[in-house]
Amino acid sequence: MPERSPLAPASFPSLSDIEGVRLAVGHAGYHYADTRMDLLLAEFVPGTVAVGVTTQSACASPEVEWCRERLPSHNARGLVVSSGNSNAFTGKRGKAAAEMIGAEAARLLGCDLEKILLSATGVIGVPLPAARALNVMETVTAQLGTASFEDAARAISTTDTFPKGAGAAAIIGGARVSIAGIAKGSGMIAPDMATMLGYIFTDARVAPALLHDMLVRANARSFNSITVDGDTSTSDTVLLFATGQTGPLLEKMTDPGAHAFYGALCEICEDLAQQIVRDGEGASKFITIRVSGAVSDSSARKIGMSIANSPLVKTAIAGSDANWGRVVMAVGKAGEPADRDRLSIRFGSVTVAQQGEVVAGYDEAPVAKHLQGDEIDIGVSLGLGDGAARIWTCDLTHGYIIINADYRS
Amino acid sequence: MPERSPLAPASFPSLSDIEGVRLAVGHAGYHYADTRMDLLLAEFVPGTVAVGVTTQSACASPEVEWCRERLPSHNARGLVVSSGNSNAFTGKRGKAAAEMIGAEAARLLGCDLEKILLSATGVIGVPLPAARALNVMETVTAQLGTASFEDAARAISTTDTFPKGAGAAAIIGGARVSIAGIAKGSGMIAPDMATMLGYIFTDARVAPALLHDMLVRANARSFNSITVDGDTSTSDTVLLFATGQTGPLLEKMTDPGAHAFYGALCEICEDLAQQIVRDGEGASKFITIRVSGAVSDSSARKIGMSIANSPLVKTAIAGSDANWGRVVMAVGKAGEPADRDRLSIRFGSVTVAQQGEVVAGYDEAPVAKHLQGDEIDIGVSLGLGDGAARIWTCDLTHGYIIINADYRS
Incomplete structure (x- = not known):
């Protein structure tokens, strides 16, 4: 990976295994000259509930379309993530590549094709070389259970400078359920969709409709509340898998433990979303923007x-300039x-x-001091109503120019 | 002025005087430590028709509000432009500063306060030091008629690296009418309004309603079709003054010469708009984006x-990368x-x-060659309908980061 972002967390968190999930990674060699792992295979026990949100892009990749078609059944046995090639805008050849990988995963896991989910991330416009995946998938399948969440997070990365993971737990009916999540993303990060790739796993038993509703709400306050460059990817996907191995069934928000589970899910989504911003291309400061007093939350x-x-606000912050005129x-x-x-308008605690x-x-002295730091807090109050929002960027x-004027992504 | 943009035209155009318009520039010392001219005064003969378009910003400056209030009368005798301080977001003190300058201009030109128009551009949030203008306005008034359009263009500039002007002529009923325009702008340039400051002068006689309609339409295809950074200024204003000293009265588009006049006006607006993009902060390439086959022009x-x-498209072009995936x-x-x-998708002439x-x-060879140049042409065809648009950026x-991470604007 390239040099670690100065805003990166000290280390990858310690994440316990999730019962019913087995992971393996492999080297397909999709794009990079080096020998890093670029293929993630996850296997889920029968009965695993899957829900997801995908990009709103009108030019979504075949993998996103694949997930959109299969997610309504809320059922998954396997997931294949390819990194280094997004397979987006590759026409019939790209669609055929996705279908080949999906079919091979179904064969290897011994399940129906409809229970396989797919993602891909990386260069746009080059058909995914499916043969390179097919060469290694049997070997990777034989290694299921050997990869950690950190291994998985590394395998799905592209321009990321550190692997992203988060974990939490909740008590449901006396049982302790676990949630673990991984994500990738650094550039082409923008609002109005599920941002970039994120995969969350839990051993809890949650009804599909409730699980989907929780993910949509948690997504709104996490992945959909961040932006690096305002550019929306063609491949963004967040998937949540519940293996149902632990605790009683949650069917509605009023069930005991449902709020605890939802809280833990939000915690993970917000943690991962923050990590993506902290790995924003060229980022030197993490910025929280709190807007209040608007006519509505959406406003x-x-x-x-x-x-x-x-760009003028973002460059002012880069220069530690308390330029509230740009706000x-x-x-x-x-x-x-x-x-x-x-x-x-407020910078730090100073209006x-x-x-x-x-x-x-x-x-200006205390404001200048706040802006010299790397955790910047901007508050804007409109004085018109009760609408509020919190955005991370x-x-x-x-660094952004260097990365993007040279890298073919 | 800072180092001239590599995309700047070779020189300021030769512009003939406009009968009924007298210009003078002065040094108020609003902001800059140097001694450059930062105040433009224009006087118009009685009966001059004025029309304008202003920013859509919800946080417009007092000068923009001043113009919005007075433009409906379609009548102007004077214009004062202050550069180095936008007077935006300065509360009652800023409003009072604008009123003092307006009143002094009315007194010096011997006209009603309602016939004075005002603009200001530069730093946001610092009340305009009106006293500095009042100190010099009498002297400047005594010099009316001594300044050229180039002097005027320089006096309204802030971070511009070259003065911007354009001229054209049209034949109306056998009479040759002239149009001259000046503009400023380099950063905080974005769509959906009249972008930055532009002033256009003509000796033609045009009815207010027709003149306004022509400006709105010309503005849509010029100033409103450019973007440097997507950031919309609080001060954007384009004003058009017709002194009525030459040719027959134009009242409707079917009058002889109306189309010729409108064509000349569009030519000037498009020329000035292109010059603003060519002076875009840090710009090294001028980009034309032509979209066709959309469901509507607006789409x-x-x-x-x-x-x-x-940002990903703009950095790819900066790096001469034919990265159509980002498009x-x-x-x-x-x-x-x-x-x-x-x-x-097309780059240059290659699909x-x-x-x-x-x-x-x-x-990729001919595409790479096109992208090595500094005039980049991108075509996108949607294949859905007849909607089309042409955007300059x-x-x-x-250079953009250097300018904006350091300059308090």
Whole structure:
């Protein structure tokens, strides 16, 4: 992997195995000249419930379309993730490649084709060389159970500078259930979809409709509340697998333990989403933007995203510049209700502007100190209503230009 | 001015005077330590028709609000442009500053306050030091008629690396009328409004309603079809003044000469808009994006802007990388109807992808050669309908980061 992001966590978390899930990784050699693992195979026990959310892109990859077709059955026995080649925009050949890998996985796991889910990430426009996967899948299958979540997180990475994982637990009816998740993503990270690849595994027993509802809600406040560059991938997918090996069945939010499980799920999704931002291409600062007082939550989100995606705000933060004028600009361009004379803006704990102008006697020293750090907190209050949102993003630095003016992704 | 953009025109155009317009520039010392001219005063003969378009920002500056209030009367005797301080988000003090400058201009030109228009551009959040303008406005007024359009273009500039001007003429009823325009802009350039500051002057006689209609239409295909960074200024304004000193009155598009005049106006707006993009912060390449086959013109424009504002597309072009996969991504994220399998993409004259995949036998050599140049042409065909749009933008380079991570604008 390239040099680790300065915002990366100290180490990969310690994640316990999830009963009913077996992992293996292999080297198909899709794209990279090196010999790193680029194929993840996961096997689930019969009866595993699967739910997922995928990109809203109108140019989704064949793997995304594959998942969209199969997810409504809420049933999975296997997952194959290919990294280094997204297989997006590859026409009939790309579709055929996905079908070959899906069929081989079904044969090797001895299950119906409809119970296999697929993902791919990496270069766009080059048909996935399925033969390279087929060469190794039998060997990989023989190794099921040997890979850790960290191995899996590494195998699904592309431009990531560190593997991303998170774990949590919840008590349901006296039983302790576990959740573990992995994700990848660094660039082409943007709102309005399930961002990039994320896979979450639990041994809990949850009814498909409830599990799906929980994932949609957890996704909204995690993966869908981050942005690196405002660019939405053709391959974004988040899948959640519940093997049902532990605890009583959860069917509705009022069941004992359902809130605890949902809380643990949100914790994992938010942790993974933050890790993706912390690995944002070229990122040197992690930025939290809290918008309040908007006319609605959706309006607050649009305003927060307008700030988070503004190149002028992101470069100002990169330069440790308390340039609240650019925040005003980004609020103004969002196309949402805003009243200049009710607006207030905060950096860290210091309100720098309110009621349409700079605060009298505003002392820039503590603000400058906050902006010298690498955890930046921006608050915007609209003074119009109760709508609120919290967005995570990173700054825009020379590192982003270096990575993207040279890398064919 | 900073080092001239590599995309700048060779020189400022030769522009003839416009009868009924007198210009003067002065040094108020709003912001810059140097001694450059930062105040433009224009005087118009009585009866001059004025029309304008302003930013859609919800946080517009007091000068923009001033213009919005006065433009409906379609009448102007004077214009004051302050550069180095936008006076935006400065509360009551900023509003008072605008009022003082407006009142002084009215007194000096001997006209009603309602016939003065104001603009300001530069740093946000610092109340405009009106006293500095008042100190020099009497002297500047005494110099009316001494400044050229080039002097005026320089006086309204901030981070611009070259002064921007364009001229054209049209024959109306046997009379030759002239149009001259100046503009400024380099960063915080984005769609959906009249972008940045532009002032256009003509000696033609045009009825207010027709003149306004022509400006709105010309603006749509010029200033509103460009983007540098997707960031919309709080101060954007384009004003058009017709002194009525030459030729017969134009009242409707069917009048002889109306189309010639509109064509000349479009030419100037498009020329100035291109110059703003060519001076885009850090720009090293001028990019034209042509979208066709969309379900509507408006859908084509959104798709074109999605491509033009994508940091991944802009950095790929900066790196001379024929990365059409990122163009696919930007089409997919636009939120507009698109069918991956009907999409085709062209770089220069070479179609690289069609019907959802790379063209068989695609030769990257001529495409790479095109991308090594500094005039890049990207074509996207959706294959769905007749909607079309043409967007101008520039690439995203280290220069943008250098300018914006350090400059307090």
